[in-house]
Amino acid sequence: DCLQQIRLLMEQKDQLATVDPRVYHSQLKMLSTEFYNLIPAVDPKLIDNQEFLQKKSDLVNLLSDIALGQNLLAQGKGRETLLHPTDKKYNSLNCKLTKLDRNTMQWKTIDQYLRNTATPPPNAFLSGSRYGKIPEILEIFEVERQGEGARFAQHSALQNRKLLWHGTNIAVVAAILSSGLRIMPNAGGRVGKGLYFAAENCKSSYYVSAAQKCRTGIMFLAEVAMGKEFSITTERSHLRKAPAGFDSVVAQGVYDPDPKDNVTFKIEGNDVLVPAGKAVVRKQYQTSNFQQSEYLIYKESQQQLRYLIKLKMS
Structure with a gap:
């Protein structure tokens, strides 16, 4: 195009x-x-210029996902006439959402993960959350997308799994739940054409567009099979796949969550690292072009959505 x-x-x-x-x-x-x-x-x-081109590419991707969401609603019309309209819309997603209890270890860890990484460190030259304050978790849902588990199982041999943030516009949440996270035709960025994740909530929350009236936003946590990571400190916008011998790319930021506060989730028998510590300066990456780390995979099947977090944005 x-x-x-x-x-x-x-x-x-x-x-x-x-x-x-x-x-x-x-x-x-x-x-x-x-x-x-x-x-x-x-x-x-x-x-x-590249920056303006990326904005237009993001707009095309957003419109594409909105159209997909509208098609899902249209497909649900006229079916299961005895169901409540909300149930019809939910069924059209082909996705199971299970509400997480606030007293569970998962809820408490995710809440800690958000609070510790929702604002940038003091004196850091970072924009942080576009909403200024720490978002409040309203609800957390476990996500089970139809067929995604079997697809993710292709990478069962890959270790180094991490639970990472992905922010999005609220208008495309239905499309993501139905079709998963996708590498769009017009995708691009500082680390190439792939799926972007972050260990810091404030990095991903910048991409969250909340509902205007109620200020409700949606973020996802995905289990990402990083495998062998290829580290970079300068832009590689030409990348379309991980370099030979590697499974993923990490744009190493000056700041990243303190590894001493890492937590491990056990998900379907696998150890999944949750980088839930507060961001600290990493001396070995002080000259990096990236202020915050970005985690890239170039295969959609290399991640599985695990949690949907409903937030009250300030």
Whole structure:
């Protein structure tokens, strides 16, 4: 599509010193116009840099997930006429949600995980949660997506499993529950085209768009089979898979949860690390281009959604 062509055009310009600036600008203008013909904008600016391109790619992904959610609702209409409308919508997800009791070890650990990582360390040059304060957990649900367990079992030999945060727009939660976390066609970022996770809640909560009236937001915790990690400290936006001999990529941040406060969950017989400590400065990564760590996998099957957390955003 036109955004992919713009991305390729930018990559070619970076790699080749002989690109004619006039031809390059003309092609960008043509492709930008093509994009705005499909998705109109009040101020259709030229898509001429990576940051703006990523914003438009994220918009396309968001609209795609919203459309999927609307299709799910439409498919449920007319079926099971004796059921309550809410039950119809729930059944259309093909996903089992089990409410977690507040007195369980899982709830208390997740609450600690959130509180310890919801705000950046003092004096850190970080934006933190876009809502400013620690979100309040309203409810936690265990997630069991149809078929996802069997798919995840393909990676049963991979060790180094972590329970990591993933934030999202509330408008696409239904699509995620139905279809899982997906690597979208227009996906991209500082660590390439993959699924992005974080050990710090404040990193992922930046991507949470809450319901306007009630300020309710949704976040996920996924079990991610990291396996052998490839560490980086500079951008690798070209990545489409983990380097040979590795299963995942970690953009090592200056800050990361203190490992001495790690907790271990036992999930379906596997040890899953929960990095529930407060963020600390890591001297070995003080020159990293990443302030907070980002965890990347390039296979959708390498993770399984475990918890949906309903939050009151400040």
